[in-house]
Amino acid sequence: MEHDNWQIIYFTLGVSILSTALILPGGVFLAWLLARPRWMGKSLVETLVALPLVLPPVATGLILLKLFGRRGILGSFLEKNLGIDIVFTWRAVVIALGVMSFPLLVRTSRVAFEEVNPRLEEIARTLGAGETRIFFTVALPLAARGIIAGTLLAFARALGEFGATIMVAGNIPGKTSTIALSIYQYVQLSQDSAAFKLLGVSVLMAFAAVWISEFVLRKRSASR
Amino acid sequence: MKLSLKNIHLPLRRFPLDLDAELEGQVIAIFGPNGSGKTSLLDLIAGLRKPRSAFIQLDGLVLLDTQGARSLSPQQRGIGYVPQDGALFPHLSVLGNLTYGSKRANGSSIFSVEHVADVLEISHLLNCGVGTISGGEKQRVALARALLSQPRLLLLDEPLASLDENLKTKGLDLLRRVRAEYSIPMLYVSHSPEEITAICDQMIFLEYGKLVRRGHPRDLFTARNMPVFGLK
Numbered sequence: 001m002e003h004d005n006w007q008i009i010y011f012t013l014g015v016s017i018l019s020t021a022l023i024l025p026g027g028v029f030l031a032w033l034l035a036r037p038r039w040m041g042k043s044l045v046e047t048l049v050a051l052p053l054v055l056p057p058v059a060t061g062l063i064l065l066k067l068f069g070r071r072g073i074l075g076s077f078l079e080k081n082l083g084i085d086i087v088f089t090w091r092a093v094v095i096a097l098g099v100m101s102f103p104l105l106v107r108t109s110r111v112a113f114e115e116v117n118p119r120l121e122e123i124a125r126t127l128g129a130g131e132t133r134i135f136f137t138v139a140l141p142l143a144a145r146g147i148i149a150g151t152l153l154a155f156a157r158a159l160g161e162f163g164a165t166i167m168v169a170g171n172i173p174g175k176t177s178t179i180a181l182s183i184y185q186y187v188q189l190s191q192d193s194a195a196f197k198l199l200g201v202s203v204l205m206a207f208a209a210v211w212i213s214e215f216v217l218r219k220r221s222a223s224r
Numbered sequence: 225m226k227l228s229l230k231n232i233h234l235p236l237r238r239f240p241l242d243l244d245a246e247l248e249g250q251v252i253a254i255f256g257p258n259g260s261g262k263t264s265l266l267d268l269i270a271g272l273r274k275p276r277s278a279f280i281q282l283d284g285l286v287l288l289d290t291q292g293a294r295s296l297s298p299q300q301r302g303i304g305y306v307p308q309d310g311a312l313f314p315h316l317s318v319l320g321n322l323t324y325g326s327k328r329a330n331g332s333s334i335f336s337v338e339h340v341a342d343v344l345e346i347s348h349l350l351n352c353g354v355g356t357i358s359g360g361e362k363q364r365v366a367l368a369r370a371l372l373s374q375p376r377l378l379l380l381d382e383p384l385a386s387l388d389e390n391l392k393t394k395g396l397d398l399l400r401r402v403r404a405e406y407s408i409p410m411l412y413v414s415h416s417p418e419e420i421t422a423i424c425d426q427m428i429f430l431e432y433g434k435l436v437r438r439g440h441p442r443d444l445f446t447a448r449n450m451p452v453f454g455l456k
Contacts, residue, residue, distance in 0.1 A: 119311045122272045125298035126305045127325025127373050137324075141315045 004173070005182075005194065009201055012178040015090060016158035019097035020105075020151060027102055027154070028147055031109035032139060035116075052164075053103045061167025064096060068168065092169035093176050100161050101154035108153055112146020113139060149213040156209035160202065225250065225377065225409030227269075227282050231291075234275035234433075236264055241275075241433040249426030251403060251410045253441060255417075256430035262413045263308070265430070266379045269411070270305045271298035282377055304370030304408070308381045310362040312354040318365050319350040326372035334405060340368045343405060344398055360391045364398065371406060378410040384419055396422050417445045 033039070034046060052060050068075040068086040078084045086092050116139055124134045140147075162180040169176040171185060179202050186195035225248065232243035241261040254262045267273040269280060271287070280288040288295050312321050322337050333339065341347040344364040349357055354365065363383050370378055384395040400423055403410070414420050420427055421441045429437040429444065437444060 117311070119307060119309075120313060122267075122270075122298070123305060123307065123311045124313075124324065125272070126270050126301070126303055127369070128299050129325065130299060138313060 002194070005197060005201075007174065008177055008179055008182045008198065011090075012159060012180075013205075015093045015097055015178065016155055019094045019158050020101065020155045022094065023098045023102050023105055023154065024151060027105040027150075028109050028140075031106045031147075031150075032113050032135065032143075034106065034110045035113035049103055049106050051103075052100050057100060057161070057163025058167050060099060061096060061164035064092070064099060064164060064168040068092065068095065087168060088170045088172065088176065090169075090176060093165055093178060096164040096168050097158035097161050100164050101157040104157050105150045105154040108150030109143065109147045112143035112150070115146070116142045145216050149216045152209045152213035152216070156206050156213070159205055159209070225252070225283060227252070227377075227409075227411075228279065229265075229269075230279040230281075231277050232265075232268070232275060232280075233277045234261075234264060234268055234273060236261055236433060239433045241265060241268070243433075243435055245428065245435055245438065247426065247428065247438075249409075249424075250407075251412055251424045251426075253420040253424035253427040254411060254413045254430060255415070255420060255427055258415075260430040261433040262430055263381055264433075266305065266381055266411060266413060269377075270303050270379060271296065271301050285376075302373070302376045304373050304375030304378045306363070306366045306370050306378065306380045306383055308385065310366035312362055312365055312369070314354055316354070317350070318346065318352050318354060318357065321354060321365055321369050322350070322372055324369065326369075327374050335372060335374050337372065340371050343401060344368045344371075359386045360395065363387070363395070367398075367402070371402065371408070375408060378408050379413075380410055381413045382415065383412075385415065392419070399423050417441070421445060 030045070030049065034042065034049075065087060066072050068078075070076060070079060070085075070087070075086055078086060084091070086095065120138050120142070121134050124138050129137065160180050161178070162184065165176075165178060166181055166184075171177055171181040177185070179198050183195045183198050183202070186192070186198070227247040229243050229245050229247065232241060234241040238259070239261075241264050243265070254265060256262055264273060268275055268278065269287070275288075275290065277290045278288050279291070280286070286292075286294055286296075287301050313324065316324065319337070322341065326337065327335065337350075338347070341350060344367060346361060346364050346368060349361060349365070354362065357365070363386075367378075367380070367383065380399075383399070384392045387395055396419060402408075403423060412420070412424055424441050427439065427441045427444055428435050
């Protein structure tokens with residue numbers, strides 16, 4: 001495989017891992033909150049979290065572009081205060097991947113938290129444990145398999161993200177080109193063999209992530 | 225133990241739990257048909273349910289007073305709870321379960337892990353996973369776990385219900401031993417007159433969320449019009 005393709009593969013893996021790692025703590029905490037009984041604003045948060053799943057990815061990308069552009073609320077703040085440019089950089093790729101894969105992580109982890117017997121947390125309270133300790137010693141370990149599966153699904157989603165990424169980060173070779181964007185570009189330039197090579201890599205990586213995720217979930221239901 | 229349960233009103237699915245009672249005794253039984261509110265009452269005392277109104281006082285300590293807006297959290301109440309299924313933490317070993325809420329106690333204390341495990345005959349199980357032990361052993365581990373938190377009151381929800389007759393006899397012996405050695409007051413939910421008469425000195429009878437009778441178990445069970453559940 002050509003040097004350029006290796007660079008694209010490493011870049012895609014890097015930004016996918018980084019975006020998944022960045023959404024993990026917040027996503028798991030939000031999933032835990034959503035698994036709690038009623039609280040004010042819960043259904044609004046639920047809907048907001050699910051939006052990237054149902055909106056066209058380019059629409060999500062457009063929202064991100066408006067938010068993080070130089071004249072956007074977040075973009076101008078970051079540029080003025082920290083001197084950080086987001087749009088059309090690798091950072092924009094990470095943000096697009098994170099936003100698009102966030103719902104998968106939250107939904108899968110939420111189901112895992114909901115499956116934890118609430119009686120266990122109640123008994124932990126009678127044994128003197130505070131909510132933070134209960135989260136780390138009861139809820140998190142018992143939901144761990146579901147969280148791992150959700151993380152892998154989110155990672156797989158990030159690997160293949162296209163629409164939001166191209167809107168907010170463009171397709172700049174050597175700078176923001178991911179596997180999905182490059183496949184599209186190769187096909188447009190009639191470089192089918194290069195496109196197929198990346199397609200093969202893409203299928204392999206996505207297959208591995210989804211397969212491991214399914215394996216983890218199966219093991220979870222078998223252990224019940 | 226002196227337990228005041230006043231002005232209790234807790235809506236349940238089919239009827240509310242309405243109680244007004246002063247209970248006194250070392251081991252007090254809560255008896256009644258399925259769905260009469262026994263477990264809900266234990267949950268309420270442990271601080272796991274929020275009632276519409278309640279005043280709960282244990283030996284002078286107010287646990288909950290909805291009118292005075294005073295409510296101790298389950299963590300502050302110091303109440304050991306042994307639920308019906310044991311509710312052991314499935315990802316922890318037996319030892320991990322025992323030490324989860326244990327307060328520091330030196331090796332010779334009756335509240336050391338070694339001693340409690342010895343009393344409840346679970347010393348050989350300490351390194352086992354909870355998935356590998358039997359139902360009776362799970363109940364003993366749950367009781368040991370609650371004891372190790374050095375509670376001021378133990379709530380036992382049908383601890384022997386799932387055991388066969390031989391194990392029940394052994395379970396009763398162990399409970400008598402715990403009662404004698406630890407002197408921790410207990411509320412004991414059961415359907416079984418045999419169990420109740422064996423270890424309880426007082427009893428209340430709940431029906432549809434209301435206290436319909438109270439007294440010494442022997443007196444109540446010999447009364448003619450006393451309905452009996454779980455007798456063969």
